[in-house]
Amino acid sequence: MSEPRCSEWSPLKEGVFRGVWVYLEVVDGEIHEASLQLLSKAREVADILETYVGGVLIGSGVSHLAETAWEYGVDKVFLVDDERLEKYSPPLYGYVVSELCREYRPEGLLVAGTLRGRELAPNIANNLKTGITADLTMVSVDKETRDIILIRPPFGAYMLAHIKTRWGKPVMGSVRPNVFPMPEREPGRKGELVEYSLGELPSYGVELLETRRIEKAEEIPIEKARVIVAGGKGLGSKEGFKLLEELANLLGGVVGGSRKAVDAGWISHDRQIGQTGKTVKPDLYIAVGISGAAQHIFGIREAKIIVAINIDRYAPIFENADYGIVGDYREVIPLLIEEIKRVRMELR
Numbered sequence: 001m002s003e004p005r006c007s008e009w010s011p012l013k014e015g016v017f018r019g020v021w022v023y024l025e026v027v028d029g030e031i032h033e034a035s036l037q038l039l040s041k042a043r044e045v046a047d048i049l050e051t052y053v054g055g056v057l058i059g060s061g062v063s064h065l066a067e068t069a070w071e072y073g074v075d076k077v078f079l080v081d082d083e084r085l086e087k088y089s090p091p092l093y094g095y096v097v098s099e100l101c102r103e104y105r106p107e108g109l110l111v112a113g114t115l116r117g118r119e120l121a122p123n124i125a126n127n128l129k130t131g132i133t134a135d136l137t138m139v140s141v142d143k144e145t146r147d148i149i150l151i152r153p154p155f156g157a158y159m160l161a162h163i164k165t166r167w168g169k170p171v172m173g174s175v176r177p178n179v180f181p182m183p184e185r186e187p188g189r190k191g192e193l194v195e196y197s198l199g200e201l202p203s204y205g206v207e208l209l210e211t212r213r214i215e216k217a218e219e220i221p222i223e224k225a226r227v228i229v230a231g232g233k234g235l236g237s238k239e240g241f242k243l244l245e246e247l248a249n250l251l252g253g254v255v256g257g258s259r260k261a262v263d264a265g266w267i268s269h270d271r272q273i274g275q276t277g278k279t280v281k282p283d284l285y286i287a288v289g290i291s292g293a294a295q296h297i298f299g300i301r302e303a304k305i306i307v308a309i310n311i312d313r314y315a316p317i318f319e320n321a322d323y324g325i326v327g328d329y330r331e332v333i334p335l336l337i338e339e340i341k342r343v344r345m346e347l348r
């Protein structure tokens with residue numbers, strides 16, 4: 001059986017494909033760092049193929065970001081600045097990027113593996129009936145055939161898969177944040193601007209109505225909080241609560257305390273948890289430097305998951321905890337904060 005050719009699979013007809021593109025995700029009016037990081041790899045590949053680096057910039061009121069794109073190494077910015085793109089929608093944005101690909105025929109397209117990127121990339125690949133390699137970690141190029149080979153570790157195996165997209169164009173890959181280094185910024189560097197006007201847009205049943213930030217931690221009453229990070233006498237001082245606040249804010253939760261912490265004046269009485277304080281029922285309760293006296297446990301019986309952090313492996317709190325970490329909170333909490341931030345960054 002003969003192999004299907006590009007034209008049979010892909011709406012992009014056979015012909016000349018040039019350029020290595022990066023989709024430049026815009027978040028809060030700026031190009032996402034994870035997208036800018038991809039420009040260093042795009043440049044390497046483009047140089048081998050003796051072609052240009054393209055940046056796809058779409059949205060509403062985004063044209064000024066072309067300068068940032070040029071300064072980070074984009075040669076040609078493909079811009080679609082249209083009021084109708086004000087609200088992000090994966091099928092709509094996927095349609096627009098696909099239209100650009102149909103018109104300008106890039107040979108490669110990299111998308112940052114952020115939360116949005118992971119949704120968007122398969123949308124584009126599906127529109128163009130091309131292949132996509134998720135979470136690639138390396139790229140190699142066969143200069144003679146112009147094949148862009150995307151490399152990633154396969155699930156659960158100690159090897160590397162070299163993936164060649166045989167029939168579709170562009171060759172697409174998504175890349176998790178921080179896999180490739182940020183390219184050096186060259187202030188004042190200029191490139192080309194290709195503006196594209198959209199005709200009538202297809203209508204999709206799905207629309208993003210509103211984006212809401214997580215409520216500020218202090219505004220949530222402790223009885224209603226889904227996440228509580230509570231501190232006890234083991235924190236040693238009021239200062240220790242600052243670390244707990246940072247963790248609670250990251251998790252969209254609030255800070256509470258044991259009676260001893262309240263008696264010490266490190267936290268207000270309305271935040272005391274236990275028999276003579278508040279009874280709470282969060283999804284996640286993190287007890288830090290709290291021994292686990294019966295009067296305290298009384299207040300957290302309804303918590304779904306209890307995590308205890310205590311320097312004493314024999315502390316009674318561990319008998320009531322679903323997860324226990326034995327260690328000094330001053331070492332454990334910063335590690336937790338760092339890890340949560342890292343994972344968040346990956347998911348953005």
Ligand SMILES: Cc1cc2nc3c(=O)[nH]c(=O)nc-3n(C[C@H](O)[C@H](O)[C@H](O)COP(=O)(O)OP(=O)(O)OC[C@H]3O[C@@H](n4cnc5c(N)ncnc54)[C@H](O)[C@@H]3O)c2cc1C
Pocket residue numbers: 231232233234235257258259260261272273274275276277278288289290291292293294295296299309310311312315327328329330
């Ligand atoms: C009638 C009555 C009502 C009460 N009501 C309440 C109530 O509502 N709420 C309440 O909480 N208590 C209440 N208590 C008090 C309760 O009995 C305990 O004394 C209190 O809960 C202990 O607080 P704590 O766990 O913070 O301190 P501690 O018992 O002193 O425990 C401190 C813990 O911190 C750990 N630690 C020390 N350094 C570190 C470190 N660097 N890193 C990590 N861990 C460390 C220690 O190993 C220890 O386990 C009540 C008591 C009575 C008699």
